[in-house]
Amino acid sequence: MTSTKYNRVAVGGTFDKFHQGHRLLINKAFQVGKEVLIGVTSDKFGGMKGEIEPCNVRMSNLNSLLKGRSGYSISRLEDPYGVTVHDETVEAIVVSPETEPTAFQINEIRREKGMKSLDIITISMVLAEDGKPISSTRIRRGEIDPRGTVIKKISKNL
Secondary structure (H helix, E strand, C coil), X not given: CCCCCEXXXXXXXCCCCCCHHHHHHHHHHHHHEEEEEEEEECHHHHHHHCCCCCHHHHXXXXXXXXXXXXXEEEEEECCCCHHHXXXXXXXXXEECCCCHHHHXXXXXXXXXXCCCCCEEEECCCCECCCCCECCHHHHHCCCECCCCCECCCCCXXX
């Protein structure tokens, strides 16, 4: 458990088909940060991943999930970096192994601008019951549910 308290922590994602991996990412951000800046990919930027829920739906789902919590803001991401490459008050970023390379790119951009690098906190992937990572893509395909339970396919050959 990371006990460091940062003043401002960033976290970003598509947050489509909200699942246990997303929950871990968000919880970790609140655990280490006093203020959490949550970036949600816009329809245009997030749409590159295929059929996803509209951005306003995904943002509304996050607001519902975070009811009762304070110290956060949700904004649209039009690119992979959001406020992290402009806002010097952001001190850390919480990422998954999948998005960790973007955090390294953010730090490269920050260094080029003479800004302090962000501390990168990488969570582990949450595995479904079949031992493979839970992902929105797998949920959209009907392989698993948001908790990582494998959805049994009924064979048509019976």
